[in-house]
Amino acid sequence: MLNQLTFSELTARIVQREISARAVLQACLDRLTQVDGQIHAFISHDAADARAQADRLDAEVARGVGLDRPLLGMVIGLKDVFAVQDQPLHCGSKILGNFISPYDATVVTKLKAAGAVVFGRLNMDEFAMGSSTETSAFGLTRNPWDLTRIPGGSSGGSAAAVAAGEVIAALGSDTGGSIRQPAAFCGCVGLKPTYGRVSRYGLVAFASSLDQVGPFTRNVQDAATLLKVISGPDPRDATSVDQPVPDYLQALDGDLQGLRIGLPREFQIPGLDAEVKSAVDQAIQQLQSLGARVEEISLPHADYAAATYYIIAPAEASANLARFDGIRYGMRAEGNDPLELYCNTRGQGFGAEVKRRIILGTYVLSSGYYDAYYLRAQKVRTLIRQDFLQAFERVDAIVTPTTPTAAFKIGEKSSDPLQMYLSDAFTISCNLAGICGISVPCGFTRSPRLPIGLQLLGKPFGEATLLKIAHAYEQSTSWHKVRPPLAAGGGADGTGDGRSC
Amino acid sequence: MAGTDFDVKYVAHLARVALTPEEEKTLGAQLGHILNFIEHLKAVDVSQVQPTAHAVPAVNVMRPDVVQPSLPHEAALHNAPWPVAGLFAVPKIIE
Incomplete structure (x- = not known):
C-alpha cells in the first residue's frame, strides 16, 4: 500500500525500479477520480502535464540520473496560491479571470529540482482569507472524515487532498493558522515555518509580514524532508533569512530526555471542547513518558492576538490586493x-x-485612525x-491544542x-510572533469521529526541535496511520489492488 | 478608537470597491461588530512599547546590482484584459 510508505521508502522503490513515477502518479489520479467528486479538493488539475513530468523522471531513472533526489516521483499538490509556469492561478477568486502564471514560484522550482511531480490547483478560501474554504469562488471543499463538515482553511484543499490520498503531500500557506488548522481538522501533519525560513517569491501575497509557505504530509518524517527542500534564502525575497538549513531528518532521533515543554495557562479558554482538551492532556502525558519535562508557562498577551x-x-491585505484593478491582468x-473601472x-x-x-x-x-488602530496593533x-521570546528562555517548545474544537459543520x-x-484563537499568535509551529494528529472525537490536532510552537528557526518532538510523539502513537473512511475505500474504489496513493 | 463613526460607503470608495446597497448594509453591520471586538486592544498599555512591523528585524537587505533577465514583453502582456499595440489599454482619462 503506497499510502503507508514515507517519501524515503517510496523513492527507494522508484530508484530500484520496483515501481515507476508514472505508476505512483496514476494511483493518485485514480484516487482523484474516485473521491474528488465527493470532497472537491481540486479546483483543477492537468493530468497530461503531470504524466509528462513523471515520464521524464522515469526516463532519468532508467539512465541512472538524479537518483538521490529526495522527492523523486513524489506527487506534490499545490494550493491555488502558488505560481506554476504555464498553469492557471486563481487564488480561489474570480478576479484573476483566466490568469496563467508566467513563471515558477521559488518553492515550485525547488520541488521540481528535488524530483517532485508538481500537480493540481488545490482549493482554498479566496486569497487565503478564511478558516473553512467556504469563501472560495470555486465552491466548497468537504472534510474527508465527514462530508457535512468543512476541511478547515484557508488551505482546506491541500489538507483534504493529502488526507484522502489524492496526492502524497501538498504545500499550503499559513498567515494565521491556514496550514495548521486544516491539518488538524483533516488528520494530517501541517507545519508553518519561521517567518523568513521559506521564500515567498511566487506566493500571492495576503499579509506580507505574516505569510509563510509550509508542507502538508501524512507523517512527520515527510514534513522534515519537504521542509528541507523548500527552505533557504532567496535573492528574490528580501525577507527570506540567510540561516543555514539543518538536516531536519537527522533531528528525528526520538530522544526527548531533558527537553522542556511549556503549557500556556492562557490557552485554557472557555470555548475549548472537552474531547479536544482530553486528547491534548493525554498527548502531554505521552510526551512526559517519553522523557520531556512539561511545565506551566504564561503568555500574558495571548488574549489580544486575535484583535x-x-x-x-x-x-x-488592503495594500497587497490594490494590484487587482483590472488593468494589467485578470478580469475587467x-x-x-x-x-x-x-x-x-x-x-x-x-x-x-x-x-x-x-x-x-x-x-x-x-488618516485619523492609523495611530489608534494600526500603530497600536x-x-x-x-x-x-516578547511573551514568546521570554517563554523560550525557559522552555524548548510550547504545546497547545491546534484548534478549540474539531471540524465544524x-x-x-x-x-x-x-x-x-x-476559531483561529490558538494558531494566530505564532504568525504575529514570527515563530514556527506544527500540528500533528493526537486523537479523535467519539461521535462523529473527527481528527484532533496537537500544536507545538518553537523558537525562531527551531523547526528541528519541533520535528524531533512531533516525530517522537507520532512514533509512540498510531493516530497518523488511521485514514478517513473515504480513503479506506470499499466497493469499487480499487484500494484492494494496492494502488491507492 | 470608536467604531461608531464608521462609514462603510466612504471607506469602500477609498478602497475602490463598488458595493451594492445590500452589501453596504450587511458588510457595514458585520464590520461594526468586528470593530467593537478590536476595541478590546485599548485595554493594553502600549505607552512604552516600540511597534513591530516585521517579526524578523532586517534592514537594508542588499544584493549585487547586476542586470538580470526580466519577463519578456510578450509574457508580461499575455494576461492583459485589453492589450493594444504592445500596451495595456484603459478607458479614456482626458477628454
Whole structure:
C-alpha cells in the first residue's frame, strides 16, 4: 500500500525500479477520480502535464540520473496560491479571470529540482482569507472524515487532498493558522515555518509580514524532508533569512530526555471542547513518558492576538490586493473612466470576505485612525512576540491544542465572520510572533469521529526541535496511520489492488 | 478608537470597491461588530512599547546590482484584459 510508505521508502522503490513515477502518479489520479467528486479538493488539475513530468523522471531513472533526489516521483499538490509556469492561478477568486502564471514560484522550482511531480490547483478560501474554504469562488471543499463538515482553511484543499490520498503531500500557506488548522481538522501533519525560513517569491501575497509557505504530509518524517527542500534564502525575497538549513531528518532521533515543554495557562479558554482538551492532556502525558519535562508557562498577551491580527492582516491585505484593478491582468468590468473601472472590477471580482477585509484594512490605515488602530496593533504585536521570546528562555517548545474544537459543520460559522475569526484563537499568535509551529494528529472525537490536532510552537528557526518532538510523539502513537473512511475505500474504489496513493 | 463613526460607503470608495446597497448594509453591520471586538486592544498599555512591523528585524537587505533577465514583453502582456499595440489599454482619462 503506497499510502503507508514515507517519501524515503517510496523513492527507494522508484530508484530500484520496483515501481515507476508514472505508476505512483496514476494511483493518485485514480484516487482523484474516485473521491474528488465527493470532497472537491481540486479546483483543477492537468493530468497530461503531470504524466509528462513523471515520464521524464522515469526516463532519468532508467539512465541512472538524479537518483538521490529526495522527492523523486513524489506527487506534490499545490494550493491555488502558488505560481506554476504555464498553469492557471486563481487564488480561489474570480478576479484573476483566466490568469496563467508566467513563471515558477521559488518553492515550485525547488520541488521540481528535488524530483517532485508538481500537480493540481488545490482549493482554498479566496486569497487565503478564511478558516473553512467556504469563501472560495470555486465552491466548497468537504472534510474527508465527514462530508457535512468543512476541511478547515484557508488551505482546506491541500489538507483534504493529502488526507484522502489524492496526492502524497501538498504545500499550503499559513498567515494565521491556514496550514495548521486544516491539518488538524483533516488528520494530517501541517507545519508553518519561521517567518523568513521559506521564500515567498511566487506566493500571492495576503499579509506580507505574516505569510509563510509550509508542507502538508501524512507523517512527520515527510514534513522534515519537504521542509528541507523548500527552505533557504532567496535573492528574490528580501525577507527570506540567510540561516543555514539543518538536516531536519537527522533531528528525528526520538530522544526527548531533558527537553522542556511549556503549557500556556492562557490557552485554557472557555470555548475549548472537552474531547479536544482530553486528547491534548493525554498527548502531554505521552510526551512526559517519553522523557520531556512539561511545565506551566504564561503568555500574558495571548488574549489580544486575535484583535491584533484582525488589524494587521487586513491592513497589509488592503495594500497587497490594490494590484487587482483590472488593468494589467485578470478580469475587467466595464467603466466609463479608470476609477469606475477599478471600483466595478473589484466590486464584481472579489467575494464578501475579501471585501470585508479590504475595507477594514483601508479603514485602520486611513488618516485619523492609523495611530489608534494600526500603530497600536503593531505595538501589541511587540508584546506578544516578547511573551514568546521570554517563554523560550525557559522552555524548548510550547504545546497547545491546534484548534478549540474539531471540524465544524458547513455553514455553521459562515454568516458570522467574528465567530469564524475566533476559531483561529490558538494558531494566530505564532504568525504575529514570527515563530514556527506544527500540528500533528493526537486523537479523535467519539461521535462523529473527527481528527484532533496537537500544536507545538518553537523558537525562531527551531523547526528541528519541533520535528524531533512531533516525530517522537507520532512514533509512540498510531493516530497518523488511521485514514478517513473515504480513503479506506470499499466497493469499487480499487484500494484492494494496492494502488491507492 | 470608536467604531461608531464608521462609514462603510466612504471607506469602500477609498478602497475602490463598488458595493451594492445590500452589501453596504450587511458588510457595514458585520464590520461594526468586528470593530467593537478590536476595541478590546485599548485595554493594553502600549505607552512604552516600540511597534513591530516585521517579526524578523532586517534592514537594508542588499544584493549585487547586476542586470538580470526580466519577463519578456510578450509574457508580461499575455494576461492583459485589453492589450493594444504592445500596451495595456484603459478607458479614456482626458477628454
